[in-house]
Amino acid sequence: MTWLKSLALGLAVTALTLSGALAGAATAEIKDSSGESLGTVTLTETPHGVLLVADLMRLTPGGHGFHIHEKGACTPDFKAAGGHFNPAGNGHGINDPDGSLKAEILNAKVTLGPGANSVFDSNGSAIVLHAKPDSHGAAPKAGGRIACGVIGQ
Numbered sequence: 001m002t003w004l005k006s007l008a009l010g011l012a013v014t015a016l017t018l019s020g021a022l023a024g025a026a027t028a029e030i031k032d033s034s035g036e037s038l039g040t041v042t043l044t045e046t047p048h049g050v051l052l053v054a055d056l057m058r059l060t061p062g063g064h065g066f067h068i069h070e071k072g073a074c075t076p077d078f079k080a081a082g083g084h085f086n087p088a089g090n091g092h093g094i095n096d097p098d099g100s101l102k103a104e105i106l107n108a109k110v111t112l113g114p115g116a117n118s119v120f121d122s123n124g125s126a127i128v129l130h131a132k133p134d135s136h137g138a139a140p141k142a143g144g145r146i147a148c149g150v151i152g153q
Contacts, residue, residue: 024112026119028127028149030056033076038147039101041127043119049108050119056101056129056147063133065142066103068110072124074148081126081148084140087116112153125151 024045030038039056054066073080088109111117119125132143 026112026151026153028151030127030129030147030149031074032058032147033078038129041149041151043112043151045112046106049106050110050112052103052105052107052127054101054103054105057099059099059101059129060131060146061099064101064146065128065130065132065134065140066105067128067130067134067140067142068107068119068151069126069128069148070123072126072150072152074126074150078126078128078145078148081128081145082123085110085119085125119151120153127151 026043028041028043030041032038036058038058039054041056042053044051044053068085069081069083070085071080071082073082109117110119112119127149128145129147130142130144131146132141135141
């Protein structure tokens with residue numbers, strides 16, 4: 001994303017926040033396999049989708065896949081989170097050298113409210129960080145799961 005697009009997204013988010021248009025929020029505390037907190041991802045419903053704001057630290061260098069997964073469960077190997085949250089069945093990260101991650105991502109395909117695209121369906125959802133960058137292809141290839149956080153209201 002170019003700096004101009006980042007600026008435009010930042011301004012749009014600021015405008016939504018200042019106008020009071022943001023409604024509904026959720027948070028996922030992201031923990032590694034030893035249970036140590038790596039930070040949080042905050043989800044906020046906007047008129048244009050769900051804004052995810054990640055504030056993470058102590059990540060290994062390099063790219064990492066960053067996904068919402070279909071089940072609100074995290075176990076030491078994070079497989080309880082299931083596959084990628086993808087109710088429509090469509091094909092589907094950002095890291096600094098010091099291991100910190102600060103990102104704002106607008107996902108127009110999920111909601112915090114009711115409906116098929118809600119992350120709060122009958123089994124909840126989780127945020128999972130992967131060992132490698134996302135493939136952005138039909139077949140997910142982001143490597144092993146290195147951290148996970150259940151999305152809670």
